[in-house]
Amino acid sequence: MPLVSNTETDTALVVRYCGGDHAAFAELYQRHRHGLFGYALSLCADEAEAADATQEIWLRAIEDARRLRSVHNVRAYLFAGLRNAVIDRFRRAQRERKALAQGKPATMLVKPRDTMTSAEEADRLDQALRRLPEEQREVVLLKIYGELTFAEIAEVLGENPRTVESRHRLALEKLREWLTP
Numbered sequence: 001m002p003l004v005s006n007t008e009t010d011t012a013l014v015v016r017y018c019g020g021d022h023a024a025f026a027e028l029y030q031r032h033r034h035g036l037f038g039y040a041l042s043l044c045a046d047e048a049e050a051a052d053a054t055q056e057i058w059l060r061a062i063e064d065a066r067r068l069r070s071v072h073n074v075r076a077y078l079f080a081g082l083r084n085a086v087i088d089r090f091r092r093a094q095r096e097r098k099a100l101a102q103g104k105p106a107t108m109l110v111k112p113r114d115t116m117t118s119a120e121e122a123d124r125l126d127q128a129l130r131r132l133p134e135e136q137r138e139v140v141l142l143k144i145y146g147e148l149t150f151a152e153i154a155e156v157l158g159e160n161p162r163t164v165e166s167r168h169r170l171a172l173e174k175l176r177e178w179l180t181p
Contacts, residue, residue: 008027010028010031010032010073010074010075011068011069011071011072011074012024013025013027013028013074014028014065014068014069014071014074015069017065018065018066018069025061025062025065028061028074029058031075032075032078033054033058035079036054036057036078036079036082037050037051037054039079039082039083040053040054040082040086043083043086044086044089044090049086049089050086052089053082053085053086053089054082056085057078057081057082057085060081061078061081124179125175125179128174128175128178128179129141129175131174131178132171132174132175135167136167136168136170136171136174137171138157139153139157139164139167139168139171140168140171140172140175142156142157143168150164150165150168
């Protein structure tokens with residue numbers, strides 16, 4: 001495969017990438033990686049945050065490559081997306097700091113759902129889950145979110161399936177005790 005020409009447009013590179021030419025995406029990355037990282041660093045003033053935000057943009061570009069074909073100015077799109085990602089990260093960090101200052105966990109382990117009657121119940125369940133030992137909480141969360149079997153959870157954790165079942169049973173007993181009025 002010949003090297004990509006510097007005169008080729010970003011949109012042309014995206015079209016080639018969507019056609020299966022991974023070298024085209026590599027060229028797009030090489031063209032804009034330093035500028036995007038520098039911009040992110042100027043917004044974040046933290047190298048790790050800037051790197052994370054920049055990586056997030058590149059992952060989005062890969063995931064949304066087909067949509068990128070219709071973008072008039074790919075470079076501007078990448079920079080705008082990066083700006084939005086940095087702002088979102090900043091806002092999320094602010095919410096987490098505020099929650100911690102109020103003595104609350106930054107994020108909930110469970111979110112209110114249609115099957116729950118209130119956010120208050122979700123908060124109670126979240127607090128109860130946090131009280132569980134880590135190994136029991138992990139099993140319960142894998143069961144809830146992953147809808148995994150005990151054998152699958154055992155595989156994920158590198159544990160014996162009977163150990164996983166036991167942890168789940170103990171966790172449910174504690175949760176019933178803590179959550180029953």
